[in-house]
Amino acid sequence: MDYALLIDSFSQEHGVAGWPRQRVLHECLRAAIRSGKLGTGTRLLASRALAAELGVARNMVLYAYDQLATEGYIRPDRRGTVVMPVRAGGRAAAAALVPQASLSRRVQNLRSLNTPAGPTLGFAPGVPALDEFPVLVWRRMLERAWRGATVSDLNYCDPAGEPGLRATVADHLRAARGADCDAGQVFITGGTQAGLDLCARAFADVGDKVWIEDPGYAGALAAFRGAQLKVVGIATDEQGINPGAADWRRHRPKLIYTTPSHQYPTGSVLSLARRLSLIAHARAAGALIVEDDYDSEFRHDGPPLPAMQGLAPDAPVVYLGTFSKTMFPSLRIGFMVVPRALCGPVADLLARSVPCGRTAEQIALAQFLRDGQFALHLRRMRRLYRQRRDALVGALELHLGDVGTVHGGSAGMHLAFQLNDAALDDVAIAARVLEMGVVAHALSTHAVGARATVWKGLVLGYAQVPAEKIDGLVRKLAIAIAA
Known part of the structure; x- marks a missing residue:
């Protein structure tokens, strides 16, 4: 050598x-x-x-x-x-010879929550029209927040969140969502997923049963499985989650997760009768309903539906909301509203376990709401998303009208396209269209639990797709399905 x-x-x-x-x-x-x-x-x-x-x-x-x-x-x-x-x-x-570290078994089979998205890729669900966000206005809000910052603002803030933001969120929810809450019930989180993780840890013990809509949201599944809860899938139809008497008798839940205003992924809306029934049964069973109101601000056919949280006095509902869809995902600020009896215990838990930061962003966000900029942005996005929804529904009817049925187009940022022929493989179709540059999640991959209800079709997010591009993207879907 x-x-x-x-x-x-x-x-x-x-x-x-x-x-x-x-x-x-x-x-x-x-x-x-x-x-x-x-x-x-x-x-x-x-x-x-x-x-x-x-x-x-x-x-x-x-x-x-x-x-x-x-x-x-x-x-x-x-x-x-x-x-x-x-x-x-x-x-x-x-x-x-040294044992190698690895992920726990309970998290090894979790589904991906992130998908590349953009106008050219197409229908990734949950992605807002980021190019339409008023960045300059938001920048001014942030600059104002930092100019007024003190030395103490560089430390951790109140674990429950900035008091000004909590009060502003409570005002907004009472006015826009029919919620029955005050600032003391509002807790600022790092987004919906952080809220779900907190619910799983705070309100249930290992082995407790949690109901999730079937098909349902992978993020909720991840939170509850990660907390070692026993997940029970409850079938969902065109009126939302539909538990039967046998479910209440055999699978008594500690938590019930639902997306009543725009079910994910099917887009169905939970009927008023079922909302009231679910609240009554949950109260009798000593269960908490986790209401994920992720995109209810975008109601295309009529005014926004009131939140379940405000439908009954002191309803057993934990309400989750996020600014990821109404503003932009990287903001990572959400909120939860808990029943009044749980405010003290939740505040104590957060003080012991969850240091809170992003003080400037929380102050800026409170100002963004108070100045009316948030309401103005929502109005603009409702108009834009309605146009894009209409373009997508029209293109689906034109190119795939005899192949499937549209569900859930009345609200939100996505709809479900259910295939009429259950023999078609939606996973293979999704893979094929991805090769063609189009994101379209397979509905069947959202099945939950041992009694999974298999919806075959595609989940199509349209919020980030310009209306003029939609017809061409749907043509690609038609080619993939025909193949």
Whole structure:
């Protein structure tokens, strides 16, 4: 082995200018062992001989050898210094005996929550029209918040959230969603997923049963399975979640997760009769309803429906909301409204476990709501999303009217296209259209629980897709389905 050539090659490859010479030698030898240039069982030159060959002090070679021995790459013995076996990736073979860390079994089969999205990709659900957000107005709000910031604002804020934002959110919910709440019931979260994780930890114990709509939202499934709750899928039809007497008797729940204003993914709306029935049964069973109101601000056919939380006095409902859909996802600010009896316990839990930050963003968001900018933005987006919804429904009827049926187009940012022929493979169709540059999630992948209800079709988000591009994208769907 020509050690001088080895070091010269390493130096050129790694740009070692300014490194101490003993570091260069140590890292060069380590790299050679890891790559196999100095293979297992190779005897290195004696320290005196290597120092003479390289024209360096012997202490420098001794330092490199000592470091390599400590790291397990070489072993001195009576006959010299021998290279030890190493695994690919560079640890000594002895390290192969150490148990390797891995994810827990309960989270290894979770479904992906993120999908690349853009006007050219098409119908990724849950993505707002980001290019329409008033960035300059929001920037002014943030700058104003930072100009008024004090030293204390750089620390963690109230675990329940900025008081001004909590009050403003409560005002908005009472006026726009018919909620029955005050600021003390509002807790600021890091988005809907953070709210779901908190519900799973705070309101249920390991092994408790939680009902989820079937088909249902993968994020809720992730939160509840991650908390080791027993998930029970409850069939959903055109009027929303539909538990029967047997469900209440055999699968008494601790939590009931529902998206009543625009069911995810089918888009159905939970009827008033079922809302009131669900509240009454949950109260009798001692269960909490988790109402995920993720995109109810966008009602296209008539005024927004009132939240379940405000339908009955002191309803057993935890209401979850988010600004990810109404503003932009990376804001990562949501909120939850809890029953009055739970305000104290939840506040205590958050104080002990969830440090809260993003003070400037919370202050700016409160101002954004108070100044009417949020309401103005919502009005603009309702008009825009209604136009895009109309374009999508029209294109589906034109190109695929005999192939499937549209569900859930009356509200929100997505609709479901259910295939008439249940023999069609919606997973294969989704994969095929993705190759064509169109995102369209398969409905069947949202099935929940052992008694899963299989809806075959596609989930089509339209909020981020310009109306003039929709017809061309639907043509691609038609080609994929026909194939």
